[in-house]
Amino acid sequence: MTDKPHLDREHGQHLYRAMLRIRRFEAKCAELYQAQKIRGFLHLYDGEEAVAVGVMETLEDRDTIVATYRDHGHALARGLPMGALMAEMFGKVEGCARGRGGSMHFFDRARRFVGGNAIVGGGLPLAVGVALAEKERATGGLAACFFGEGAAGEGEFHESMNLAELWDLPVLFVCENNLYAMGVPLELAEAETDISRKAAAYRMPGAAVDGMNPVAVEAAARRAVDSIRSGAGPYFLECRTYRFRPHSMFDAQLYRTREEIDHWKERDPIPRTRKWLEENRMASAEELQAIEAGVDAEIEDAVAFAEKGTWESVEDLERFVLMDEVPQ
Amino acid sequence: MNTQTGTPGANRMTYREACRQAIRDALIADPRTFLMGEDVGLYGGCYAVSKGLLQEFGPGRIRDTPLAEAAFVGAGIGAAMAGMRPIVEIMTCNFSLLALDQIMNNAATIPHMSGGQFAVPLVIRMATGGGRQLAAQHSHSLEGWFAHIPGLKVLAPGTVEDARFMLKAALADPNPVLIFEHIVLYNAEGELGPAVTAVDIEKARIRRPGRDVSILTYGNSLPKSLEAAETLAGEGIEAEIVDLRVLRPLDDATIFESVARTRRCVIVDEGWKSGSVSAEIAARLSEHRFFDLDAPIRRVCSREVPVPYAAHMEEAALPQASQVVDAARSLVTGK
Numbered sequence: 001m002t003d004k005p006h007l008d009r010e011h012g013q014h015l016y017r018a019m020l021r022i023r024r025f026e027a028k029c030a031e032l033y034q035a036q037k038i039r040g041f042l043h044l045y046d047g048e049e050a051v052a053v054g055v056m057e058t059l060e061d062r063d064t065i066v067a068t069y070r071d072h073g074h075a076l077a078r079g080l081p082m083g084a085l086m087a088e089m090f091g092k093v094e095g096c097a098r099g100r101g102g103s104m105h106f107f108d109r110a111r112r113f114v115g116g117n118a119i120v121g122g123g124l125p126l127a128v129g130v131a132l133a134e135k136e137r138a139t140g141g142l143a144a145c146f147f148g149e150g151a152a153g154e155g156e157f158h159e160s161m162n163l164a165e166l167w168d169l170p171v172l173f174v175c176e177n178n179l180y181a182m183g184v185p186l187e188l189a190e191a192e193t194d195i196s197r198k199a200a201a202y203r204m205p206g207a208a209v210d211g212m213n214p215v216a217v218e219a220a221a222r223r224a225v226d227s228i229r230s231g232a233g234p235y236f237l238e239c240r241t242y243r244f245r246p247h248s249m250f251d252a253q254l255y256r257t258r259e260e261i262d263h264w265k266e267r268d269p270i271p272r273t274r275k276w277l278e279e280n281r282m283a284s285a286e287e288l289q290a291i292e293a294g295v296d297a298e299i300e301d302a303v304a305f306a307e308k309g310t311w312e313s314v315e316d317l318e319r320f321v322l323m324d325e326v327p328q
Numbered sequence: 329m330n331t332q333t334g335t336p337g338a339n340r341m342t343y344r345e346a347c348r349q350a351i352r353d354a355l356i357a358d359p360r361t362f363l364m365g366e367d368v369g370l371y372g373g374c375y376a377v378s379k380g381l382l383q384e385f386g387p388g389r390i391r392d393t394p395l396a397e398a399a400f401v402g403a404g405i406g407a408a409m410a411g412m413r414p415i416v417e418i419m420t421c422n423f424s425l426l427a428l429d430q431i432m433n434n435a436a437t438i439p440h441m442s443g444g445q446f447a448v449p450l451v452i453r454m455a456t457g458g459g460r461q462l463a464a465q466h467s468h469s470l471e472g473w474f475a476h477i478p479g480l481k482v483l484a485p486g487t488v489e490d491a492r493f494m495l496k497a498a499l500a501d502p503n504p505v506l507i508f509e510h511i512v513l514y515n516a517e518g519e520l521g522p523a524v525t526a527v528d529i530e531k532a533r534i535r536r537p538g539r540d541v542s543i544l545t546y547g548n549s550l551p552k553s554l555e556a557a558e559t560l561a562g563e564g565i566e567a568e569i570v571d572l573r574v575l576r577p578l579d580d581a582t583i584f585e586s587v588a589r590t591r592r593c594v595i596v597d598e599g600w601k602s603g604s605v606s607a608e609i610a611a612r613l614s615e616h617r618f619f620d621l622d623a624p625i626r627r628v629c630s631r632e633v634p635v636p637y638a639a640h641m642e643e644a645a646l647p648q649a650s651q652v653v654d655a656a657r658s659l660v661t662g663k
Contacts, residue, residue, distance in 0.1 A: 064410065098443030107442035114409060115442060119433045125402020126434060132403055133410035136362075136388070143406070156429070159399030166394065320444035321478045322577075323502040327447060 007215065012282040015057075015214045016273045017291045019049035021298070022073045023270055025082065026245075028299050029072070029089065029103075033249055037306075038089040040102045041118075045073035047212075047244035050269040051176050052077040054217025055144065055237075058225045062141035064112040064130045066123040068176075069104035071116030074146055080108045082298055083305030092309030099312055109327060112141075120181070121154030123147060124173070128160045131169035131234070142170035142228050149195050149238075150181025161236070165202045168233035172224055173199075175236070176211065178243040183255035199236035211241030212267040244268070339522060343485075344514040346492035347377045347453075351415065354499055355385050358413055361499065364391035364400055365417030374419045375455055375514050401427035401452065405435045405504070408450040413499055418454040421470040421508065435504040436479030447502045451495065456484075456508040457548050457598055458646050464634035467642070469547070471508040472599040475576040475608070481505040482576040483529055486550035488518025490573060493527040501529065508575075510548040510598075532573055532582040538566035541656045542586040544609060545596035546572040549628075549647055553596050556652035565660050575605050583609060584617050591622040592659040596647050601629035626655040 026044040033042050045052070052073035059065070059078075067074040075085055080096055088095025089103050097107045104118040114130065117123035127145035134141040151157045152175070164171045177195050179186050186193050199206025205227060209220035217239055224235035242264035246253050253261075277283040283291075341349070354361045363378060369392035372379030382390040393400040397418060404416035418424045424431065435448045458467030475482045481503055485491045491509065498505035535550065536557050545553045550571050557567040570586050572578070587593045593613060597606035606627045613625060628647045635645050657663065 095443075097441060097445070100443050101441050105441050107438075107445050109442075109445040114406075114446065115438060117434075119429055122402070122429055122433055125399045125430055126406035126409070128399060129403035129406020129408070129414075130410040131406075133407040133412045136407075136412065156398045156402065159394070159396035160402070162394060163396060163399045163403060320440045320442075322481070323439050323444065323447040325447070326449050326502045327445060 009282050012273075012277050013287060013291065015053060015218075016270070016277055016283070017295065018053040018077055019214060019270050019273065020291065021295050022049045022052070022076050024295050024299055025076060026072060028303065030245070030249075032089070032303070038103065039091075040104075041069070042103050042249050043070040043247065044245045045070055047264065047268065048176055048178060048241045049073055050214040050217050051174070051211045051239040051241055052146070054214040055172075055174055055221040057218045058221040059144055060141075061112070062139055064114055064127075064134070064141060064143045066114055066127040066130070066143060066145040067106070067116045068120075068123065068147055069116050069118035071104065071106050075106040075108070075113060075116075078108075078111055078113055080106060080111055080113060082302040086302040086306035087309040090306040090309060091311070092306060093312035094305065094309040121147065121151040121156035124151065124156050124160035127171050128164050128169060131164065131171045132167065135169055140229065142172055142225070144172040144174060146174045146176060148181065149175055149177040149179070149186055150184070150189065151175070152195055152198060153181070153189055161199070161202045161204060164234040165204045168231070170228045171234040172221070172228055173234060173236045175238040176241055177238050178241050180243070180247070180255065182247045183251070185255065196236065196238040204234055204236050205232070206236035206238065208238040208240060211239030212269045214269055214273060339520045340517060341488060341492075341520065342514065343488050343491045343509070343516045343518070344375065344377055346488045347495075347509060348379070348381070350492055350495035351378060351381060352384070354415065354495055355381070355389055358499070360411065360413040361415060362389040362391060362412070363415045363417060364393050364404065366393055366395055366419050368392060368417050373417070375511065377514070378417070397423055397426035398430055402430040402434065404450050404452070405430055405448055408448050409438070409446050414450055415495070415499070416450065416452045418452060420466050421454045421456045422465050422468055424454055424470065431474070431480070431504070432477055436477045439503070440479060448504045449499070449502050450504045451498045451507060452504070453507045453509060455511050457510040457512060458630075458635045458642060459512040459548065461637055461639055461642055462511070463637040467635035469598040469630065471506070471547075471575055472597070472603070472605040474506050475605055479504070480576060481529065481574070483507045484546040484573060484575055485509065486513070486547050486571050486573065488516065489520055489524060490527055492520060493524070494529055497527060497529040505529070508547065512548045516551065529574055530579065532579040533571045534568060534582070534586065535571045536567070536569040538568035538590065540566045540590055540660050541592040541594060542568045542570055542590045543594045543596060543652060543656060544570045544572060544583060546575065546605075547598060549596040549598050552647065552649045553652050555649040556656065559649070559653050560656055563657065565657060567656050572605070578609065578612070580612060580616070583613070587613060587617055588620045591620060593621065594626045594628060594652060594655045594659065596628045596652055598630055598647055600632050601627055602632065604629060623659045626659055628652050628655050
């Protein structure tokens with residue numbers, strides 16, 4: 001198949017590195033949360049790395065990303081500087097939103113990252129609007145919108161799906177189905193638990209893919225992006241995945257069993273990819289070691305950058321409530 | 329729905345026609361601007377504001393939307409963030425509640441929350457107010473609610489001139505601007521001075537000067553207050569009518585200056601009294617101008633009920649000129 005990712009050494013290692021980077025970043029975030037360097041709500045992406053990494057491989061600079069409150073993976077895969085993310089969570093002015101958004105609200109204008117949105121479903125209408133603007137101006141750009149399966153319960157999900165298809169807009173809807181909306185299992189929340197089938201109600205092409213496999217996600221996202229760029233309108237991609245950690249740092253996980261978590265951990269995309277690289281002689285032990293060392297060094301630098309950061313002046317508290325101009 | 333468009337002379341037009349001309353101007357002036365909302369195209373607008381614009385500008389710029397307030401308001405926000413200058417019409421402010429998430433959590437919030445990286449240069453127009461016997465889901469005045477929210481600008485055109493020119497200023501503003509058009513005013517006629525081609529969206533304006541009492545008001549309560557001032561003049565009381573025009577941010581300077589001069593104040597607001605624009609103004613006056621006042625502040629607001637259908641009941645629920653006269657007279661004469 002022509003839409004299979006070209007899995008040469010470099011690309012295989014790249015996917016592994018991109019996922020490992022997120023996993024270890026999240027581990028550091030959890031540690032810094034315990035140390036009270038990071039406060040507020042913290043939602044970690046462990047287990048779902050293959051989704052952000054696989055999808056982001058298929059996007060270009062001209063595309064726009066709309067993410068959720070669990071946005072670390074999307075931001076890192078999109079190329080937001082790690083130090084700016086860490087500084088954001090430290091509440092420092094060097095953060096990617098001046099320390100105003102925190103973990104749930106990463107923004108980066110230069111990288112067309114229009115925010116982690118912490119209202120479930122709230123980002124979908126924005127993505128539709130961005131796509132409308134791209135289409136009207138014939139930029140060729142698309143809007144990629146990430147959301148969990150919990151969003152399918154929201155009216156904004158259905159309104160946005162309809163509008164995107166009705167107006168043939170270049171939107172890539174990426175549903176990260178991790179089976180739980182906080183603690184509510186899918187089968188307690190949805191009459192139709194096959195989320196990808198919802199696309200059909202809007203005459204939108206939809207597909208479901210193994211969200212624990214970055215290669216499969218990338219291939220599926222490539223098909224979706226090609227379809228969108230051909231002018232065929234929006235595309236719905238459900239990535240079936242699992243969240244290894246609790247919903248946030250305040251979650252006793254009463255709603256799921258240890259066995260279920262362990263079962264999914266057997267499908268952890270990171271060790272699986274590593275094993276695959278090793279078995280297929282796509283990476284030497286030295287190369288893997290270098291990847292790990294590189295990731296660790298980047299994280300160390302990010303933490304140092306955040307530590308060294310400064311606090312926004314309280315005098316600026318009201319700055320940007322109203323804008324003086326539209327940033328260009 | 330009344331689709332009467334009035335009888336325009338060279339400079340005479342209805343408020344409805346002024347709204348339409350403003351949209352036309354905006355569409356001609358800026359290719360980034362488009363109008364979207366329910367029934368704005370084929371139907372010509374629920375209140376006939378956009379009648380004829382679909383034929384003139386085509387379906388790409390006059391977009392009929394599904395009944396999906398959250399999605400099309402959110403789409404307006406997304407399009408604005410991505411470089412367009414959309415005008416979104418919400419049929420009535422009662423329906424805006426279906427889009428409240430988008431207006432509050434995204435439009436009003438993202439510029440600040442993103443550390444100033446994204447602006448939302450969006451205009452949302454909506455019909456507001458009662459007086460047409462449309463009952464309790466089409467007659468409320470919710471502008472006061474929106475005026476509570478940092479990050480929004482809230483406009484209430486009470487004259488044909490403001491209906492004609494506020495939109496231009498709103499579109500030039502880098503912030504989300506909400507324009508509340510009063511349903512009773514759509515048929516109101518007014519004269520436009522040939523020299524006027526723009527208005528500001530910062531200042532309150534004195535529509536009738538007077539020395540005895542300041543009547544602060546906006547929207548459809550403006551003509552009612554002007555009528556009251558006429559009656560009061562017959563009794564020898566000179567009321568100053570201040571048209572607030574901009575409900576957020578409030579023009580404290582003009583309000584304070586007027587009240588400092590007249591030393592008496594009536595606030596007329598079609599919103600419910602509790603937690604309203606009138607409550608905010610009264611609070612500011614008591615915080616900052618307490619010693620300028622010779623008498624307690626009086627308020628004439630809607631009764632705290634869902635606005636009913638029956639004409640006599642609706643009339644009793646909304647502020648009326650006679651109540652404004654009574655309130656102002658009692659402040660000035662003590663009777």
